Amino acid sequence: MKTRSGVPGDARRNGVTGDAVRAVGIGKRFDVGGTPFTALDDIALTIREGRFSTLIGPSGCGKSTLLRILADVVRPTSGTVEVFGRSPEEARRAAEFGFVFQDPVLLPWRTALANVELPLQVAGVAKAERQVRARELLRLVGLEGFEKALPAKLSGGMARRVAIARALILRPRLLFLDEPFNGLDEIRRRQMNDELQRIWMETGTTAILVTHNVSEAVFLSDQVVVLGRNPGRVIADLEIDLPRPRDAETMLLPEFTAYERTLTRLLTEAYEGVEP
Ligand code: ADP
Numbered sequence: 688m689k690t691r692s693g694v695p696g697d698a699r700r701n702g703v704t705g706d707a708v709r710a711v712g713i714g715k716r717f718d719v720g721g722t723p724f725t726a727l728d729d730i731a732l733t734i735r736e737g738r739f740s741t742l743i744g745p746s747g748c749g750k751s752t753l754l755r756i757l758a759d760v761v762r763p764t765s766g767t768v769e770v771f772g773r774s775p776e777e778a779r780r781a782a783e784f785g786f787v788f789q790d791p792v793l794l795p796w797r798t799a800l801a802n803v804e805l806p807l808q809v810a811g812v813a814k815a816e817r818q819v820r821a822r823e824l825l826r827l828v829g830l831e832g833f834e835k836a837l838p839a840k841l842s843g844g845m846a847r848r849v850a851i852a853r854a855l856i857l858r859p860r861l862l863f864l865d866e867p868f869n870g871l872d873e874i875r876r877r878q879m880n881d882e883l884q885r886i887w888m889e890t891g892t893t894a895i896l897v898t899h900n901v902s903e904a905v906f907l908s909d910q911v912v913v914l915g916r917n918p919g920r921v922i923a924d925l926e927i928d929l930p931r932p933r934d935a936e937t938m939l940l941p942e943f944t945a946y947e948r949t950l951t952r953l954l955t956e957a958y959e960g961v962e963p
């Protein structure tokens with residue numbers, strides 16, 4: 688089941704569903720002390736609008752680099768990328784992107800509400816409107832009542848929710864999440880996966896997640912792209928066809944464990960033979 692009827696989802700934009708990302712032949716070389724290093728080689732990637740897609744692979748295979756290329760933070764050395772039919776730069780300038788980093792990077796002197804408001808403040812939105820929207824987002828991520836809390840008073844999971852709320856405040860069409868739940872214990876990560884699925888379903892945004900956690904990838908995704916390394920390349924592109932909303936019961940389905948096994952096998956191959 689891939690449609691989410693009753694929620695503004697795939698068809699939110701003028702009733703048209705298209706590709707959020709179309710990347711062909713993406714290569715990225717870095718110059719490391721005068722020696723060229725190929726981080727990504729000939730990456731092809733298509734991500735449909737409204738879906739939840741995940742990039743998974745061993746550390747150092749170029750997941751973050753690929754995400755940054757799509758988000759116009761890094762320029763590829765070769766290949767073409769289209770985001771909603773235009774260049775990543777044009778899409779970024781049109782404020783189509785929200786970005787959640789591995790580290791929540793909240794400003795410690797600003798309250799949760801003021802942190803979420805920040806992108807609107809930078810955009811010059813008046814305070815009253817900023818606060819209404821930031822409160823709405825804090826409610827969406829389950830932090831009603833914590834508006835005035837400073838980051839130091841928030842748990843790791845709560846800080847990540849604030850970071851997600853902040854990334855969503857400009858109503859991005861595409862949400863990038865680079866290992867957003869690293870460092871959380873297994874139970875908190877599971878809870879955040881539930882929350883993220885709910886938030887994604889409620890907002891209807893396209894999401895691209897980077898993780899190296901197999902069950903997180905299966906639980907959240909419609910599509911999982913497995914990257915191998917040396918050089919970073921696509922080794923598999925899988926559809927995850929499981930009903931939504933997914934919950935603890937879903938994880939007990941034989942199909943769920945079969946997806947986990949397949950992904951674990953592919954990841955093991957990606958790790959093998961390339962250890963330094
Ligand atoms: P991942 O997110 O999968 O762990 P990264 O995208 O961070 O991988 O990095 C992929 C490879 O590219 C790594 O070997 C990393 O050291 C290298 N790399 C990333 N950014 C740079 C950079 N700015 N300069 C040189 N090498 C880089």
Ligand code: MG
Nearest residue numbers: 750751752865
């Ligand atoms: Mg990374």
